[in-house]
C-alpha cells in the first residue's frame with residue numbers, strides 16, 4: 001500500500017462513534033491524543049466476553065479457563081505490538097499512570113540517598129510526578145532534560161552532561177502528547193545504559209502513530225495505554241523479564257510470585273483485555289493479510305505513519321493561511337517524520353478555552369489547557385494564560401477534516 005492507496009473511509013466505517021453528528025454535520029474527532037474511538041470489533045469482543053459468561057482467573061472450570069485464554073491472548077497480542085521477547089514481559093494494569101506509580105515504588109527501593117534520576121520537560125506529568133515523589137521519598141536527586149522551545153525537540157545533546165555513575169534511571173517520553181515531537185529513545189537508551197542507568201519509555205502518545213519495538217530501542221521498561229490506540233481503558237507495561245523477576249513488586253501475599261502476575265494487582269478488567277487483543281488485530285489488519293501479526297503490524301504502522309505525515313503537511317500548510325495562528329513544535333514540512341500529527345496552537349486574541357469551545361459548538365472536538373503536559377506548558381511560558389489548543393489527528397481523520405478545522409479556525413477571527 002502506498003501513500004495514495006491508504007484510504008481512511010472504509011476504516012472509518014468500522015467506528016460507530018465516527019458517525020456522530022453535531023448540528024447536522026458529521027463530528028470531527030481531533031481529540032485522539034486524549035483518547036481515540038474504537039472499531040466495532042473491539043466493542044464486539046468486549047461485549048462478547050461479558051455475554052459469554054466469565055469468571056476470575058485460575059479456576060478449574062469452563063468460564064475461568066475462558067478468562068485465562070482471554071488474558072493469554074491479550075498478552076500475546078501486546079507481545080506482538082511491542083515486539084517483546086516473551087508474553088510474561090507484558091503486564092496489564094488500570095492505566096499508564098497507575099502502572100508507573102507502582103513501578104516507581106519498586107524501583108525506588110533499589111535507590112540510595114544521593115543517587116540521581118533524570119526526567120524530561122517534554123513529558124506528560126504521568127512520567128514526571130511518580131519519579132519526583134519516589135525521589136523525594138528516597139532522598140534521590142532529580143535532574144531535568146530540557147527541550148528546545150523553538151522546535152520543541154528534546155536536547156539529547158545535553159543528556160551526557162546529566163548522566164554520571166550515580167544515575168539510576170532515565171524516564172523519557174517517546175513522543176510529546178502536547179506538541180507531537182518524537183524523541184530518539186534508542187539513542188537516549190544507549191547513552192543512559194552506558195552510564196549504568198535504567199530506561200523507562202512512555203509510549204502512550206507515540207503508540208497510535210508509529211511502530212514500537214522494545215528490542216530495537218533496548219529500553220528496560222515501556223508503558224502505553226490501549227485507549228490511545230483504538231482499544232479500551234487499560235494500561236500495558238513492558239519490562240525486561242529479568243528486571244520484572246528480580247524487582248520486588250508491591251503485591252498481596254497470595255498473588256503470583258513470578259512475572260507477569262506478580263505486577264498485576266487485584267483482578268484485571270478481563271472484558272478490556274479482549275478489547276486490547278481486538279484493537280491490536282484491528283491495527284494488524286491495516287497491514288494486510290499476509291505474514292505474522294507482528295509483520296502485519298510493521299506494515300500497518302508504516303502505512304499509518306505515511307498517511308499521517310500527509311495530514312500533518314496539509315494542516316501545516318493550511319495553518320500558514322490563518323492569521324494570528326501560532327503552531328508550536330516542528331513546523332518544517334521536511335521534518336514531518338520527527339513529529340506526530342498532534343499540534344498545540346494558539347490563536348491571537350482568543351483564549352485556548354474560547355477556541356476549543358467555539359470549535360466544539362461546530363462539532364469539532366479539540367482539547368485546550370495543558371493536557372497534563374504541565375512541564376511543557378511551563379517551559380513554553382503559556383501555562384498562566386490557560387495553555388494551548390491541541391488539535392490531534394489519527395489515521396481515521398481525513399484531509400477534508402483538516403480543511404474543516406482550518407476553515408473553522410480562520411472563521412473564529
Ligand SMILES: Cc1ncc(COP(=O)(O)O)c(C=O)c1O
Pocket residue numbers: 033034094095096097098124126127173175176177202203204205224225235372
Ligand atoms: C504521553 C502520555 N503519557 C501518559 C499518559 C497517562 O496515561 P493514562 O491515562 O493511561 O494514565 C497520557 C495520557 O494522556 C499521555 O498522553
